Amino acid sequence: MDRTDSPTTAPSVEDLASVFQVYQVRRDGDRLLYVGRPRVQPDAVERRLWDRFRESGYEISLEREYDTDADTPMPTHGWVLVARPHSVGIDGIPWTNILLALLTTASTLLVGAVQWYHVDLGANPLGVFRAWPFVAAVLGVLAVHELGHYVASRYHGVDASLPYFIPFPTLIGTMGAVIRMKGRIPDRKALFDIGASGPLAGLVATVIVSAIGLQLDPVVTQEAIATGSDAPVVRFHNPLLLELIAAATGTLETLRSGTIHPVVFGGWVGMFITFLNLLPVGQLDGGHIVRALYGERQETIAAAVPAALFGLAGYLYFLQDVTNAVGIWVMWGLLATGLAYAGPATPIRDSPLDSKRTLLGVFTFVLGILCFTPVPFELVT
Numbered sequence: 001m002d003r004t005d006s007p008t009t010a011p012s013v014e015d016l017a018s019v020f021q022v023y024q025v026r027r028d029g030d031r032l033l034y035v036g037r038p039r040v041q042p043d044a045v046e047r048r049l050w051d052r053f054r055e056s057g058y059e060i061s062l063e064r065e066y067d068t069d070a071d072t073p074m075p076t077h078g079w080v081l082v083a084r085p086h087s088v089g090i091d092g093i094p095w096t097n098i099l100l101a102l103l104t105t106a107s108t109l110l111v112g113a114v115q116w117y118h119v120d121l122g123a124n125p126l127g128v129f130r131a132w133p134f135v136a137a138v139l140g141v142l143a144v145h146e147l148g149h150y151v152a153s154r155y156h157g158v159d160a161s162l163p164y165f166i167p168f169p170t171l172i173g174t175m176g177a178v179i180r181m182k183g184r185i186p187d188r189k190a191l192f193d194i195g196a197s198g199p200l201a202g203l204v205a206t207v208i209v210s211a212i213g214l215q216l217d218p219v220v221t222q223e224a225i226a227t228g229s230d231a232p233v234v235r236f237h238n239p240l241l242l243e244l245i246a247a248a249t250g251t252l253e254t255l256r257s258g259t260i261h262p263v264v265f266g267g268w269v270g271m272f273i274t275f276l277n278l279l280p281v282g283q284l285d286g287g288h289i290v291r292a293l294y295g296e297r298q299e300t301i302a303a304a305v306p307a308a309l310f311g312l313a314g315y316l317y318f319l320q321d322v323t324n325a326v327g328i329w330v331m332w333g334l335l336a337t338g339l340a341y342a343g344p345a346t347p348i349r350d351s352p353l354d355s356k357r358t359l360l361g362v363f364t365f366v367l368g369i370l371c372f373t374p375v376p377f378e379l380v381t
Helices: 042-055 095-116 125-155 186-215 240-248 252-257 262-276 285-319 326-342 355-370
Strands: 019-029 031-036 058-063 078-087 164-165 173-178 233-236 377-380
Touching: 019 078, 031 042, 031 058, 042 058, 042 078, 058 125, 095 125, 095 164, 095 173, 095 262, 125 173, 125 186, 125 262, 186 240, 186 262, 186 285, 186 355, 240 262, 240 355, 285 326, 285 355
Parallel strands: none
Antiparallel strands: 019 031, 031 078, 058 078, 164 173, 233 377
């Protein structure tokens, strides 16, 4: 159920006195600005005042500089404790989310009909709807992943948006989905739960989608259609988790034959996205989990990720003579470099996790490894 915390009486200057010496209090729209100087280490101010402000319906941040677009002059130097009304409710109808979801559904239908069901849309435009199982599989896995993050965020009182789907006419019709974290993360427990909930929820959906798809009658693949022609085709390689699901459902031979139902590819997408999101760098899901597990040591771990990805690209190119997958890992090596430089999310309170979450974190990364394949896909002529 949506909940919005309405600010009550804001903490007084006297309430802050032992932690933050206030020179003056100003207002910038719905924000309160306490101008002054810390009486403790700056990184301890938010931690010690967090609960007091949250009880009053505010979220705080200590800023060294504060600028505003308002006409009223505001502090531009010194320390400012900024108190923003805390809200985790949905403000009105999320039209942007709805529009992007509809556009992504359309792009995924189009790609699915042409790429996977081989519908001649010129002769049969309504044949695009034949691809609805493919759309349900791909977008279902993505939606469950992001909703896992959303539910965990709401549980811990962290403001987050509904999922934003990204339409794009690629091999799957989308570039995925994201949620936007708008609130501060109170502690490592919340950071871990938010980071791990997406991959774990998404993998549950992935296993279900894969198992169902493997029971459906195979559809002739692009590779089979292109046999005997010079047209290049895309060959997808199966991660170990998909092979384990196929073995458990008695469909391993079907999976390896290359003639599968497009719904199976929805499971493949879920596994590929899970592995990428579990890279322990920056504010990816893996970065959240490792930051929650190991604290500030996460930055040391994150610094090794780009090197590992570039090393994988070099190994495939120079030692395995594989060129098709090299670009994927070089691109992600560059992205990981930027994410590592930007840094991880920092919780307000930095106390260690309990042993149950630590074990769950290790288990989550084991599942991520099962989703890995060094050559996800390649062009075959």
